[in-house]
Amino acid sequence: MPANLSTALSRIGQYTLIAAIALFIATPMLVIAVFSFDANRFPTIPWGGFSLQWHQAVFEDAMIRDAFLNSLIVGLGTAIIATLLGFAAAYIDYRYMFRGKTLFGLLVAIPPAVPVSILGMAMLAFLSRLGLFGSVEAIIACHVAIATSFAMAIIRLRLGEFSRDLEPAAWNLGASPVATLFTVVVPFCKPALIASFFLSAAVSFDEFLIAWFVGGVNETLPVRILNLLQGQVNPKINAIGTIVLIISVLLVLVAQRFTSVRAGKAASSSS
Amino acid sequence: MSDAFVTLDHLDKRYAGHHAVKGINLDIKSGEFIALMGPSGCGKSTTLRLLAGLDEPTGGDIRIGGRSMSGIPAFQRDTPMVWQSLALFPFLSVVENVEFPLRMKKIGKIERRKRAMEWLERLGLGTMAERGISQLSGGQRQRVAIARSLVTQPSILLLDEPLSALDAHLRVRMQTELSRLHKELGITFVYVTHAQSEAFALADRIVLMNDGTIQQTGRPQDVYREPANAFVAEFMGMNNIVSGNVAGHEGTDVRIDGPLGRFTVPAKSSPTSEGKVSFVIAADRVTLSDAAKDGGAANRVTGNVIGIEFVGSTQTIFFDVDGQEFRVQKQQHEIDALDLTPGRRFDLNWQPQHAWLLPQAA
Numbered sequence: 363m364p365a366n367l368s369t370a371l372s373r374i375g376q377y378t379l380i381a382a383i384a385l386f387i388a389t390p391m392l393v394i395a396v397f398s399f400d401a402n403r404f405p406t407i408p409w410g411g412f413s414l415q416w417h418q419a420v421f422e423d424a425m426i427r428d429a430f431l432n433s434l435i436v437g438l439g440t441a442i443i444a445t446l447l448g449f450a451a452a453y454i455d456y457r458y459m460f461r462g463k464t465l466f467g468l469l470v471a472i473p474p475a476v477p478v479s480i481l482g483m484a485m486l487a488f489l490s491r492l493g494l495f496g497s498v499e500a501i502i503a504c505h506v507a508i509a510t511s512f513a514m515a516i517i518r519l520r521l522g523e524f525s526r527d528l529e530p531a532a533w534n535l536g537a538s539p540v541a542t543l544f545t546v547v548v549p550f551c552k553p554a555l556i557a558s559f560f561l562s563a564a565v566s567f568d569e570f571l572i573a574w575f576v577g578g579v580n581e582t583l584p585v586r587i588l589n590l591l592q593g594q595v596n597p598k599i600n601a602i603g604t605i606v607l608i609i610s611v612l613l614v615l616v617a618q619r620f621t622s623v624r625a626g627k628a629a630s631s632s633s
Numbered sequence: 634m635s636d637a638f639v640t641l642d643h644l645d646k647r648y649a650g651h652h653a654v655k656g657i658n659l660d661i662k663s664g665e666f667i668a669l670m671g672p673s674g675c676g677k678s679t680t681l682r683l684l685a686g687l688d689e690p691t692g693g694d695i696r697i698g699g700r701s702m703s704g705i706p707a708f709q710r711d712t713p714m715v716w717q718s719l720a721l722f723p724f725l726s727v728v729e730n731v732e733f734p735l736r737m738k739k740i741g742k743i744e745r746r747k748r749a750m751e752w753l754e755r756l757g758l759g760t761m762a763e764r765g766i767s768q769l770s771g772g773q774r775q776r777v778a779i780a781r782s783l784v785t786q787p788s789i790l791l792l793d794e795p796l797s798a799l800d801a802h803l804r805v806r807m808q809t810e811l812s813r814l815h816k817e818l819g820i821t822f823v824y825v826t827h828a829q830s831e832a833f834a835l836a837d838r839i840v841l842m843n844d845g846t847i848q849q850t851g852r853p854q855d856v857y858r859e860p861a862n863a864f865v866a867e868f869m870g871m872n873n874i875v876s877g878n879v880a881g882h883e884g885t886d887v888r889i890d891g892p893l894g895r896f897t898v899p900a901k902s903s904p905t906s907e908g909k910v911s912f913v914i915a916a917d918r919v920t921l922s923d924a925a926k927d928g929g930a931a932n933r934v935t936g937n938v939i940g941i942e943f944v945g946s947t948q949t950i951f952f953d954v955d956g957q958e959f960r961v962q963k964q965q966h967e968i969d970a971l972d973l974t975p976g977r978r979f980d981l982n983w984q985p986q987h988a989w990l991l992p993q994a995a
Binding site: 552 | 712782
């Protein structure tokens with residue numbers, strides 16, 4: 363019995379520790395979410411009663427609406443372009459042997475390893491020379507550079523499970539190389555393509571520093587939040603925070619849903 | 634031209650640092666079941682890939698139905714292949730897999746579903762049509778792969794060791810099924826295998842390859858009984874090879890003197906033998922008797938038992954004959970009465986007409 367008791371105790375200890383860590387991470391976000399529905403102007407205890415006024419104020423604020431729209435455009439653009447580029451890079455890496463392949467891999471993988479402030483400044487200097495500074499497209503271009511790394515990693519992982527016989531088998535059954543790409547390779551990678559689409563969108567939606575450097579007057583949502591914060595303590599911030607939090611979590615959850623399913627399951631659920 | 638449906642004309646394939654297929658010539662008749670055999674790396678799979686257009690030959694030509702395949706890409710050849718890995722598409726259902734080649738031919742949705750279902754029914758998979766590939770057993774997957782290859786009604790089917798992933802029981806059943814399909818369809822089958830049992834059970838003719846060249850072609854039993862050279866005799870397994878010098882001729886027979894004794898061998902394969910020769914005696918043609926006191930009789934060697942290998946009811950007894958290994962194959966009931974403990978001496982006898990003189994190598 364003492365042995366059983368001690369394992370039970372150590373299990374309780376483990377769960378408690380994990381719960382404490384999770385709580386520590388989640389508390390600030392929960393506080394924001396809770397106070398976004400508080401009727402009081404300043405977050406204080408006790409709660410001043412349930413209210414949707416700050417959420418309503420957010421939706422009525424034209425600058426926030428514009429920022430949200432910008433974030434949406436940038437996120438969508440980034441997701442599409444990064445997924446396409448990531449797929450192309452992953453397929454090239456899977457399919458071909460060539461000189462400088464290591465360098466090619468490094469080139470795709472390195473942007474997330476560069477400190478964002480450095481990347482942001484470099485992008486700013488570069489884009490202002492090109493005359494692209496201050497545009498939504500500039501933000502997209504920078505976000506694509508970062509998100510493509512993640513997209514490629516996810517899709518390359520999936521291609522690792524792609525049997526080397528499948529493409530030749532498709533040719534053998536009358537599919538031209540181009541038809542094979544679209545009827546065999548892309549469908550096989552579909553779960554990874556969806557995952558990298560949502561992950562790229564999440565990366566872009568959350569990204570602040572680069573958007574702040576290169577966006578100019580085109581504010582994305584994170585940039586708008588900072589500008590709000592700098593002006594005054596505004597209870598609208600809690601409401602925006604809650605909305606951004608929900609969207610980000612949803613994007614990552616969808617991405618995860620498609621990366622974690624095994625090949626077999628994905629195959630049977632998609633057919 | 635001959636009545637060949639497929640012709641390999643000095644077909645040659647070099648990879649960097651490896652000469653896989655060395656200018657082979659082969660005619661395959663329409664409707665023939667051909668087995669390409671040989672040890673791994675002998676060029677049999679490369680030959681199949683060249684036929685399918687998955688590799689480009691570096692010399693020679695392939696003609697199918699009289700038409701040169703040179704420069705015709707794989708997807709325009711209509712030479713479907715059953716892969717060792719099966720290469721089924723995991724993201725498609727069973728029926729969608731079978732429909733795939735029809736879809737590539739731009740055949741309408743209703744028509745292709747109908748034709749795919751016909752093939753699934755024919756192979757007993759009618760109820761599995763909507764399932765995913767991962768939900769099928771090995772034998773069922775095998776049938777899907779075959780259905781997918783035959784749904785376009787090709788005139789030739791290529792098979793690359795299709796049964797090697799199956800267990801023994803299933804393998805025999807699939808052999809029967811393939812044999813039946815071949816008879817019903819009357820099309821040409823080219824079957825690559827390293828398993829003698831499959832080739833013997835299925836093929837009208839076997840093509841035995843080694844090191845990129847064809848060693849022998851012929852009916853399985855002929856290749857087994859009358860190997861063209863020492864490699865074929867050894868690859869066929871249960872053969873003993875004896876060497877010696879030609880000592881004289883007796884009618885159509887050759888007398889051979891060698892380190893193991895004096896032998897008489899029919900000379901039908903190479904009538905004018907001189908000098909050093911080898912002959913083959915199949916393991917199942919040897920009879921055993923207790924070592925005789927009187928020596929000197931022809932076509933007999935004496936050896937010590939080394940060990941016994943059991944394969945079902947057939948047993949292979951290994952003998953040491955003056956340092957050379959001899960194999961004797963017997964049914965269990967034939968040797969029940971014999972004491973085969975290692976070290977025991979036996980006489981190994983055979984009828985002269987059962988020995989096969991190997992054609993002399995250059």
